[in-house]
Amino acid sequence: MKKIFFPLCLVAAVAFVQSCKMKNTASAVIGDADSKVYVAPGKYDEYYNFVSGGFNGQVSVYGLPSGRLLKLIPVFAVFPENGYGYSEETKAMLNTTNGQIPWDDQHHLDLSQTNGEQDGRWLFANANNTPRIARIDLKTFKTVEILQIPNSAGNHSSPFITENTEYVVAGTRFSVPLGTEDVPISSFKQNFHSTASFISVDKSSGNMSIAFQIVLPGMNLDLSHGGKGPSHDWFFFSSYNTEQAYTLLEVNASQKDKDYIVAVNWKKAEEYAKAGKGKKVAADYAHNIYDESKQTATSVIEHEVLLLDPKDCPDMVYMIPCPKSPHGCDLDPSGEYIVGSGKLAALIPVFSFSKMIKAIGSKQFEGDFQGIPIIKYEAALYGEVQKPGLGPLHTEFDDKGNAYTSMFLSSEVVKWSLKDLKVLDRAPTYYSVGHLMIPGGDTRKPGGKYLVAYNKITKDRFLPTGPELAQSAQLYDISGDKMQLLLDYPTIGEPHYAQACLASLIKDQQVKYYDINKNGNEFVTMGEKKTNVVRKGNRVDVYMTAIRSHLVPDNIEGVFVGDDIYFHVTNLEQDWDIPHGFAIKNNPNAELLVMPGETVTLKFTPQKQGIYPFYCTDFCSALHQEMSGYLRVSPKGSNTPLKFGTGDIADASTQK
Amino acid sequence: MKQVHLLASIVIASLLIYSCGSGSDSGSQSSSSNAAGDSSMVTQRDKTADQAVLDGKGKGKFTEVKLTHPLDKAMLAKGKIVYDVKCGACHKLTGEKLVGPGWKGVTDRRKPEWIMNFVTNTDEMIDKDPAAQAMLEQCMVRMPNQHLSDEEAMNVLEFMRDNDGKN
Numbered sequence: 001m002k003k004i005f006f007p008l009c010l011v012a013a014v015a016f017v018q019s020c021k022m023k024n025t026a027s028a029v030i031g032d033a034d035s036k037v038y039v040a041p042g043k044y045d046e047y048y049n050f051v052s053g054g055f056n057g058q059v060s061v062y063g064l065p066s067g068r069l070l071k072l073i074p075v076f077a078v079f080p081e082n083g084y085g086y087s088e089e090t091k092a093m094l095n096t097t098n099g100q101i102p103w104d105d106q107h108h109l110d111l112s113q114t115n116g117e118q119d120g121r122w123l124f125a126n127a128n129n130t131p132r133i134a135r136i137d138l139k140t141f142k143t144v145e146i147l148q149i150p151n152s153a154g155n156h157s158s159p160f161i162t163e164n165t166e167y168v169v170a171g172t173r174f175s176v177p178l179g180t181e182d183v184p185i186s187s188f189k190q191n192f193h194s195t196a197s198f199i200s201v202d203k204s205s206g207n208m209s210i211a212f213q214i215v216l217p218g219m220n221l222d223l224s225h226g227g228k229g230p231s232h233d234w235f236f237f238s239s240y241n242t243e244q245a246y247t248l249l250e251v252n253a254s255q256k257d258k259d260y261i262v263a264v265n266w267k268k269a270e271e272y273a274k275a276g277k278g279k280k281v282a283a284d285y286a287h288n289i290y291d292e293s294k295q296t297a298t299s300v301i302e303h304e305v306l307l308l309d310p311k312d313c314p315d316m317v318y319m320i321p322c323p324k325s326p327h328g329c330d331l332d333p334s335g336e337y338i339v340g341s342g343k344l345a346a347l348i349p350v351f352s353f354s355k356m357i358k359a360i361g362s363k364q365f366e367g368d369f370q371g372i373p374i375i376k377y378e379a380a381l382y383g384e385v386q387k388p389g390l391g392p393l394h395t396e397f398d399d400k401g402n403a404y405t406s407m408f409l410s411s412e413v414v415k416w417s418l419k420d421l422k423v424l425d426r427a428p429t430y431y432s433v434g435h436l437m438i439p440g441g442d443t444r445k446p447g448g449k450y451l452v453a454y455n456k457i458t459k460d461r462f463l464p465t466g467p468e469l470a471q472s473a474q475l476y477d478i479s480g481d482k483m484q485l486l487l488d489y490p491t492i493g494e495p496h497y498a499q500a501c502l503a504s505l506i507k508d509q510q511v512k513y514y515d516i517n518k519n520g521n522e523f524v525t526m527g528e529k530k531t532n533v534v535r536k537g538n539r540v541d542v543y544m545t546a547i548r549s550h551l552v553p554d555n556i557e558g559v560f561v562g563d564d565i566y567f568h569v570t571n572l573e574q575d576w577d578i579p580h581g582f583a584i585k586n587n588p589n590a591e592l593l594v595m596p597g598e599t600v601t602l603k604f605t606p607q608k609q610g611i612y613p614f615y616c617t618d619f620c621s622a623l624h625q626e627m628s629g630y631l632r633v634s635p636k637g638s639n640t641p642l643k644f645g646t647g648d649i650a651d652a653s654t655q656k
Numbered sequence: 657m658k659q660v661h662l663l664a665s666i667v668i669a670s671l672l673i674y675s676c677g678s679g680s681d682s683g684s685q686s687s688s689s690n691a692a693g694d695s696s697m698v699t700q701r702d703k704t705a706d707q708a709v710l711d712g713k714g715k716g717k718f719t720e721v722k723l724t725h726p727l728d729k730a731m732l733a734k735g736k737i738v739y740d741v742k743c744g745a746c747h748k749l750t751g752e753k754l755v756g757p758g759w760k761g762v763t764d765r766r767k768p769e770w771i772m773n774f775v776t777n778t779d780e781m782i783d784k785d786p787a788a789q790a791m792l793e794q795c796m797v798r799m800p801n802q803h804l805s806d807e808e809a810m811n812v813l814e815f816m817r818d819n820d821g822k823n
Contacts, residue, residue, distance in 0.1 A: 513803070516741055527740040547745040548797050549755065572745055574802040622796045623755075647754075 039066040054494025057103035077103035082593035088601035095299035108497040116163035116444030120505040124159040131155030150283035157224040171221035192218035217370040228335030233267035238329035258321040328394035341392040352382035396441035399448040427483040439500035512576035514597030521599035523568035546580035548621040554629025558642030581617025716773030735815030
């Protein structure tokens with residue numbers, strides 16, 4: 001369940017000693033912490049905090065500083081709350097070349113940016129297991145696009161963006177053979193590759209498209225971040241298993257003193273792609289788009305990608321040696337410093353972008369990695385943070401020139417200065433911290449008030465709930481010299497990376513309801529007069545409306561066992577926060593939640609004769625309990641006439 | 657959560673206890689708790705209410721509505737379209753109550769300003785206008801704010817007047 005880094009047990013004994021230094025809560029929380037996180041009833045939080053859900057495939061949204069959970073956004077997972085992935089309109093969102101996949105492992109998030117600052121338009125999310133990138137619209141908090149990534153596996157160093165959201169980048173953690181050839185696992189060195197996919201993002205629609213994939217040697221790309229300012233044209237990935245092991249990675253991928261930061265000049269890559277230096281190859285992948293005007297998702301299978309091989313594209317990719325099995329790869333707000341967090345290293349190397357460029361210019365190389373030049377470590381190094389703690393994983397930045405690195409093994413956040421690389425402060429976490437998040441902490445304009453640490457292990461922190469415990473978030477005040485722990489709260493799923501933005505950036509753009517007159521759903525019912533039940537062969541379309549507090553039609557007869565019944569439920573309400581639900585007894589295809597002005601479709605294929613009540617599942621009004629109806633399902637081959645209505649039950653045979 | 661609120665409001669309604677919801681300027685959740693009231697107490701409170709409410713014009717931006725004579729055929733046709741999509745689910749064109757009251761005679765019962773304010777400023781009207789509050793006690797469902805534009809509301813008013821045989 002918890003992602004424990006087994007290689008680290010080599011130093012576990014040392015960590016054990018270190019952990020004895022952990023303070024208890026009483027000494028860690030000081031004085032006025034409660035007033036700093038108290039958001040009075042009816043008041044809003046200062047920040048939206050988007051948190052990856054890990055193995056639940058969702059994104060959760062919290063308010064900061066209160067830590068109040070505002071919403072779960074289904075992304076790569078079917079969602080019982082609102083029927084995402086179950087409704088006919090959303091089934092296509094989870095389609096892949098291997099059919100519908102009900103959930104995935106969602107690790108990292110990135111908010112769209114313009115000029116290196118958050119612009120409040122979209123949130124990007126990765127699926128780690130079956131490689132995909134999703135785009136969430138921040139006006140509706142809905143997943144509106146999912147793009148599958150071919151030639152990849154373990155889509156971990158994703159979805160990080162360039163500073164104008166020109167590209168969303170997806171990198172391979174598990175190298176795999178390209179194409180479909182059947183090869184032995186032991187041919188890893190010859191046949192297996194990692195790839196870095198650059199997905200272009202349309203400036204106005206946000207629609208994604210794989211522009212090119214850079215083919216890299218077999219290794220594990222772990223995390224990545226885009227350049228900023230002077231390093232705008234570059235993208236940086238951490239890598240491990242440059243030993244190219246394919247079994248017992250715990251030992252075999254931890255042999256070398258250094259792995260690499262992979263530096264990719266994506267501007268160059270773009271030029272090479274335009275100049276025809278790439279190779280178009282066959283590759284199937286699903287591209288799913290939710291059309292907000294039609295309120296319906298479609299899935300299209302694409303058949304081709306453009307591959308760029310560094311051999312054909314000089315000056316496009318360089319390797320910077322980095323100790324040791326680096327995890328996080330983070331750029332400071334100026335874009336000059338690249339922090340590689342070697343998770344097995346006892347120091348944090350900080351690289352200088354300008355030194356790297358000089359080293360490339362003067363060819364200070366120490367060989368190559370399968371044809372890719374390796375820059376000399378010292379030639380790109382700005383300096384090392386000495387004795388920061390054990391198991392450095394991820395680094396975020398504040399607005400005062402400080403960096404904050406999570407220490408998985410020693411369970412602490414370490415604050416250090418970018419200027420002189422001196423450790424300034426340490427704060428314990430409870431326990432085994434993974435990612436850190438400062439609002440805007442990976443942009444050109446970070447905040448300086450809060451830091452959140454996401455912990456893998458919570459053990460004694462909350463009331464015990466059996467063997468499976470919630471993971472946690474811990475909020476720190478970082479406005480002073482010393483970090484101050486303010487709040488400790490359980491989270492949903494397994495948070496990895498997170499993002500946060502000022503509430504004012506997106507609060508006022510929220511869609512409150514859908515204008516019924518603009519409802520472009522193919523199966524909309526524009527008013528009760530248009531409600532209908534239409535049979536075509538064994539397909540029955542029910543055009544149903546919902547408004548406080550009745551469904552039309554609420555009596556339906558003349559439907560038979562084995563019919564495919566599609567309930568197209570249109571919510572006629574035009575007011576904020578008045579959804580209606582729809583559920584029908586014994587339907588294995590779950591339930592719906594229909595927003596005001598929206599049409600959503602639930603399919604039901606009754607297997608047995610009987611009377612099936614249906615009802616609104618969202619307590620909508622004082623007469624909500626009355627908001628219900630009956631479907632009569634007659635035996636196959638019987639001659640029950642088609643009849644439906646509410647109040648006056650019309651015989652369909654006498655209609656039109 | 658909604659369930660609790662609404663159940664609570666039913667209980668309050670049955671006890672006929674009027675709770676003065678200070679600061680409930682909008683939102684169906686907060687206002688549902690003060691939605692049901694003893695009408696005599698409502699009347700008392702409304703002695704201090706503004707003149708428009710006392711005039712039976714309701715609360716909202718419409719203080720003077722100019723009616724068309726004769727009826728504008730184009731407007732009432734548009735009003736019918738709005739009725740079919742946004743109103744007809746709850747209001748019959750006869751005097752019969754469905755979810756809300758039937759529309760027959762509504763333009764005799766209410767001033768045009770009251771209708772315009774109720775249709776465009778629904779939540780505040782339900783919270784503050786005595787006639788709207790009295791209707792809520794009868795219907796037990798807050799009229800949904802269907803977000804009609806001013807123009808749509810005028811068209812609906814024209815359609816109502818046609819339904820009442822006005823010219």
